[in-house]
Amino acid sequence: MSLPVRLGLFYCAIFVGTGASSPYMPVWFAHHGLSGAQIGLILSLPLMARTLTAPLMAIWADSFRLRRTAMIFMAAIVAATYALMALPLGFGGWMVVWFAASATFTTIPPLADVLVLNRARRDGFNFGWPRGIGSVAFIVANISVGALLTWGTPELVLVWMIAAAAVAALGARLLLPPDPVHDEGQTPPLRDRFAGLGDLVRDPAFMTATVSAGLIQSAHAFYYGFSTLAWKQQGIPESLTGVLWAAGVAAEIVFLWFFEPWRRRIGPRHLLVLGGVAAVVRWTAMAFSPPLWLLFLLQILHFLSYAATFLASLQLAERLSSPRNASAAQTINSALSGGVLMGLATIASGPLFDRFGTQGYLLMAGMSIAGLLGAVRLYSLRHLDPA
Secondary structure: OOHHHHHHHHHHHHHHHHHHHHHHHHHHHHHOOOOHHHHHHHHHHHHHHHHHHHHHHHHHHOOOOEHHHHHHHHHHHHHHHHHHOOOOOHHHHHHHHHHHHHHHHOOHHHHHHHHHHHHHHHHOOOOHHHHHHHHHHHHHHHHHHHHHHOOOOOHHHHHHHHHHHHHHHHHHHHHOOOOEOOOOOOOOOHHHHHHHHHHHHHOHHHHHHHHHHHHHHHOOHHHHHHHHHHHHHOOOOHHHHHHHHHHHHHHHHHHHHHOHHHHHHHHHHHHHHHHHHHHHHHHHHHOOOOOHHHHHHHHHOHHHHHHHHHHHHHHHHHHOOOHHHHHHHHHHHHHHHHHHHHHHHHHHHHHHHHHHHHHHHHHHHHHHHHHHHHHHHHHHOHHHOOO
8 A cells, every 4th residue: 555545544534533523523512411602612722722732742742753653642542532521521521521632633633744744745745635535534524424413312423533533543553654753863852842842933934924824724713613504594505505515625625636736836835825815705705695606616715715725834834844843833833723713713703693694704804814914924035935
């Protein structure tokens, strides 16, 4: 089995779990009597804390000799903590256990990205191929768990997630290559690893790139949380809601698999700018409840507003970091886009939707404009030009 296929299968093991937890874990919490406010608090706390938890876990991960070792331990820990969720712990207990599970699990993808990016550069394959396979697994999990819930109880969601995490732990051991964390073969002391993290935080170019990409990606919060409700108010049947979501993810997969030559040609800085422009256009148009035919066109822009921004952020974080802090760079990048900025945008989206309906998308357009302005500032960095 070729290495890109093995790496793609590992991404499958990761995202077949998130494809169940992202849409359906709130259903499990509600099934156990938690209110909407309690569910929102449980889900948002790990997001808000990721700017602290993710870099610390990355520093811990870099203490091992092999990159895959930390991911094996993390996935095993996640499987165990998911299993603890089955206990009648109540709101407070579930909040603590979910925080531990979510904070650990969300650190695995950026660590995998570091390994796969290094291998893609060294071996000459397209990073988007294995990552795109993970996106396919996410869709499969969405559909499969949704189908299971039509005849089974929400307890099946937790069973699926425990099994997926266990498979991810096994996959990290069997599918990932034994690449060293440090090419020189010696693990730097903890003081040096913290110094590498500090170097990133003090680097204005790195922080500009990661915050800009984080703003553009986090501007999807209103869409993730309230697009289904907005379309239902607009009179679009729920059967078409799934098709609209699938159109966006399908465009993302096509981009990851087939746009590699174009992406390499224009470089990450220009890719981030294009993602920002697409996000501004997409969310501004969505704010005015466009007709169904235009919604499909706007959904296709997902390949730029999300996928292009995601790939640009990975490559920028890689170029603006060094081997000693590459893991921390990717986890900071992930923590900003899927952590505190996403958490704040998600918290703001609820009241916005209640008061303004679809015009809440205008705040998302404003976030995208801020991210776009930051991306334009990167034009002064000549070493980010296409190779």
